[in-house]
Amino acid sequence: MFPWLEIGGWLGSALVVLSLTQARVLRFRWLNLIGSLVATTYNAILGIWPFVAMNAAISLINIYWLWRLNRERHDAAVYEVVEVAPDDAYLLHVLRTHAADIATFAPRFVALPEPGEERSAFLVQRGDETVGVVEVRDGGDGSAVVELDWVSKRFRDLTPGEFVYRRSGIFAAKGFARVVVPDAAHGDAAYLRGVGFRPEGPAWVRDVAEHTAG
Template identity: 60%
Template sequence: MVWLEIVGWVGSLLVIVSLTQARVLRFRVLNLVGAVIATAYNAIVGIWPFAVMNGVIAVIDVYWLVRLHRERHDADVYAVLEVPADDAVLRHLLTSHASDIARFHPSFAVADPAPSAAFVVVRGDELVGAVVVRAAGDGVGRVDLDYVTPRYRDFTPGEFVYRDSGVFAAHGFRRLVVDGRGPAEAHAYLERVGFRSTTDGWQREVAAAA
């Protein structure tokens, strides 16, 4: 049947497309859908070795999707490291992803004056993001960069930086501000990490250090 052949090709195509994805979550979702379709197709036509193989792949994808969603807000999985402005690891991250950063933060420049506070977010031994804040005067810290590497773009590791307001208070900040421009997805993220929309952009109060 032609429709069955089409379904089989769709499953194969999705598996192939999934392997081109840099984002770990998108890869798992596409791979899962393709594997499920391929499992059904091969079972219907009686090619059991491939049906079993794709069924096992689907189970593995489900396992990783559950684990990734369970860990996405887990502070035991992600760690935040405050680093000096001239930190070599931070500079490496910024220069290695300069073109990608320019897409989402066109006004950010590595050569700008040294930040007042800089943080890198790690998952195990993997760098997944960075937050750079510069003093704007009168206790205000301007978030110049809140960046996530493509692999973890579907997650929000920056939230771990904002969880501990004490790190900002220690630098004398009473308030953080962010440029209000950007897609609705970025606005939803800002709301999740405690910012509120105002006429002067997005702002977040910083609790005094304990």
């Protein structure tokens, strides 16, 4: 057997195993697809047809799910935004359950508002699964200041938090003229631009009036 062929076989197997360790559904599908395609090619060269058929079928399944996930990622019919009270019992349960993960993205976030602080909270639902939480506080100048924009690990590559910002009527009804992310991480720039924010100094701003139909 050619050394490169054996290396390819091991690489395909390694990618399939690596895919099973991924929490993110999109990353899992891509790694599994690449691994199964490599395995299909490897077994075809060796003429092991039962494994060719199995890995080819796995590849097709991954292609279907990748197509479906990417088709649905911006589909408002798939994701529902549900407003809840900032002290809602279910919201607090979600925040407690994912506290360690949330702290890596928003280390200064506190689940319960300070006395007198006006805060609005939104759950992003995919069916009966909570895939994201967005919380904003009243900045006092017509600004909704984003305190938390968190997405569960499974759906982090799909950015479902965008559906909160698209429904600008949520913010307009509360009297907000703009939504402000005060200190976005460097890696968030593409996401924020994609949902209508623009940089203003260290902050990112989205004008509500310009997106009332979004």
